[in-house]
Amino acid sequence: MNGAGERVNQGDFGFEERMRELLAEDAYTIQPSSAPYPAIRRRGLAERRRRVAMAGAALMTLAAVPVGAYAVAGGNGERGADTAAPKPSVSAPHSPAGSPRATAGGTAAGPAQPATGGQLLDGITFAQAADGLKKCLAAEGGPPGSAADLGEAENYRIILAIRSTGDSNSPGDGIYVTAVEKRSAGRWVVCSIKDGxxxxxxxxxxxxxxxxxxPVVVDSNGEQLYQQSFMDKGRWKLPFRWGMIGTVEASVAKVTxxxxxxxxxxxxLDHGWFAVAGQLNQQVTLAPHVKGYDGSGKLVYDSDQDGTYQRTLP
Incomplete structure (x- = not known):
């Protein structure tokens, strides 16, 4: 019995030793595979694209919801203090032709239009003239309340808009926008606009x-409308678009x-003012000749007889 038992134990021991050797050999031959980087990277990119797509879809969903329709409910299911409820739209009333459009608050949004479309020349629209006047008053006017304060555009009426010709004193062509104050008799401005x-x-x-x-008065300070720089005397650019403005009494029916x-x-004739424009094709030394007539055709004003009018150009 003892001999047989020893042989069995020796056999088991031999088998166990062999298994250990085999396992040891496999430990050296079996190596873990390297990490599949391309596959992992593809999965990562796909995941990022999916997140971006989901975020884009969420933004599109939010964009599709009208802002005014978004509301935050309070804790009791009613609108709380953070509610953003839609507001009713407000339509500005239609203004009569020739008058400035009003905002919802009733404040005029810009200057009044001239009496006729013929006072806007050279392709200049009323919108362009009004925009130029606003820019000019904002850029060139003095501080509010000061002597140099020219007020807001809605206080004015545009009576003439023409192209301007550059000269040695002010190079570059542009436009002149002439406007007069509606509530201050006799006050005028001439705005120069170049390249907007x-x-x-x-x-x-x-x-x-x-x-x-x-009965007819021309302010010689507005000579820029009808002459170029004195430095270019005898060498004006031609043809030359000229203009002129002035005041008229109620008795005056016509000005030439x-x-x-x-x-x-x-x-x-426009609300107590006259506005005129023409085209000059020759060099000149004399200022424009102005005449005024009453309703019967009688001559009531002649600039040649006006001692305050400068007939000769500088």
Whole structure:
């Protein structure tokens, strides 16, 4: 029994030893595979794309919801203090032709239009003229309440808009927008706009209460409308678009202006002002010749007889 038992134990021991050797050999031959980087990277990219797509879908969903329709409910299911409820739309009332459009608050949004479309020349629209006037007053006007304060555009009426010709003193062509204050008799501004930017302004007041003032008054300070720089005397760029403005009494029914080789041009009468424009094709030394007539056709004003009018150009 003992001999047989020893043989069995020796056999078991031999088998166990063999298994240990085999396992030891496998430990050296079996190696873990390397991490599948390309596959992992593809999964990572796909995951990022999926997250981006989900975020984009969420943004599109939010964008599809009208802002005014979004509301936050309070704890009791009713609208709380953070509610963003839709507001009713407000339509501005239609303004009559020739008057400035009003906002919901009732404040005029811009200057009044001229009496006729013929006062806007050279393809200039009223919108362009109004925008130029606003820019000019904002850029060139003084501090509010000061003597140089020219007020807001809605206080004015545009009476003339023409192209401007550059000269040695102010190079570059542009446009002139001439406007007059609606509530201050005799006050005018001429705005220079070049490339959509305000480049200068002239302003003045015609005092019709001065003794000896006639039924037609031209402010010589507005000469930039009808002449180029004195430095270019005799060498003006031609053809030259010129303009002129002035005040008229109620008795005046017609105003004509002659300049250079051109015949008389009939001015437009607009709320106590006259506005006129023409085209000059020759060099000149004399200022425009202005005449005014009453309702019967009688001559009541002639600039050649006006001692305050400068007939000769500088």
């Amino acid at each position: 930017v305000a480049s200068g302004i002239s302003a003045g007041t015609i005092d019709t209460g001065v003794p000896g003032t006639g 202006v002659s300049y250079g080789d051109g015949g008389p041009v009939t001015a437009t």
